[in-house]
Amino acid sequence: MQIDWLTVAAQIVNFLVLIWLLQRFLYRPITNAMAQRETRIEERLSDAKSQRKDAEEEAEKLRKKREELEEAEQDMLEEARTEANELKQQLEQDVRDEVEQKRKNWQETLEDQRADFMQNMQRKAGHKVLDIAGRLMAEFTSGAIDDQVADGFVAKLTDLDPETCKKMTRAANNADSPALVESATKLDTAARQKITRTLHEEFETDIEVEYWEDEEMLLGVRLSIGEQTVEWSAARHLKRLNRELDTLLESAGPAKRKEATD
């Protein structure tokens, strides 16, 4: 064991110098660099943290907004759907009503047309029958029948009910125009005379009598004095028959048509 105290002193100095040198070149720069790096990293971390916080807040805000929007959208959709449904139902109802109405109308029209057609058919058939009857009468009774017609008319005149007779008498007395006797065919003179005579006798007048032909009458005679008319003719019978036919057809019409007219 040998200690050189000079060397010891020198080594102490050396050591202190080394401490100073290392402090100058090693510890301080290294610790400073590390501290600064740490500070920077911390700053960056806190920056990142605050940015992340901001971003999260922003995200939260956006999320809320989106939820609200979605809710509103849902509401609006629901509302629109309800409205659309209502509208659809209403439109459907309208269309259904319209179709129903049209169908009803169409049915009514159809019924009407059918009824009209039926009635026309019936009417035409009836009329045709009557027409044929009239024509047959006209064809088979031309000429020879005049006397009978005149007789028939005379008989009818004489058999007039007193009321009508009175009316006719009054009309004949007040008439300023001649009495008019119309017949389907031209009456021969004898018949005319017979009728004129009967007329004068029955109505106690000497009114002038004119004789006209009216083919539409088919068969028979019509007497018009002023406004009073006495008629005995096949046409009148036919007319009455036709009227009765019509009445019959009317009453026999379809029930629906009755309702519609109600």
Added chain:
Amino acid sequence: MEISPDAWVLYEWQGLRLNATIVFTWGVMALLVLVSWIITARLSEGETVSRWQVMLEVVVTTIRDQIDEVGAADPARYLPFIGTLFLFIATANLLTILPGYQPPTGSLSTTAALAICVLIAVPLFSITRRGLGGYLKSYLQPSPFMLPFNLISELSRTIALAVRLYGNVMSGTVIVGILISVAPFFFPILMQLLGLLTGLIQAYIFAVLAMVYIASASRAQRKTDPAADTETPRTSREGD
């Protein structure tokens, strides 16, 4: 065969002898400072760090962590002193792999110088923390009768510190020297490797013990601080 590099005088001028211990110490110092300087000249504070800087950072951080583990309150305070002790002793010991190199730590003068530094540093650190009165009072703990024992302990541990390092390093050198003369082919290499290991361990032990002494000197103060009652040193190593 020279036991101590002190005896290896390289230059003498008017009674002042420049021995190998001092010269190799300068070498070690120059190496440490140069390496530090070269690396720290291009320090980076950004994210990209050179691997040399990483190495230095690891070294510095490790030393700081060790100081912290011993239980010192403020590692940055002790870092220059403890770190330099460790780095100097470790470098001085590791360089033994260079042929012709004599570790300055193999000289009792060097280890005594380092131990004296520790001897002075312990009260210095303690006084700066607690004041002169507080430090002196610690010699009277736990009772004034313990004063001589405290003084002896202070001195003996300094001597032990010096002798321990000296003995270990010197013995390594001596063993290698003896082995070279006995079996010059294989064993000296093994012993050299072992020497590297023990050299590093000795550097660690020296630095940690110095730290323990410093910390224990300031621990007495912390005991008076009720808030720090639970804080006890985590390591307390003694001896080799």
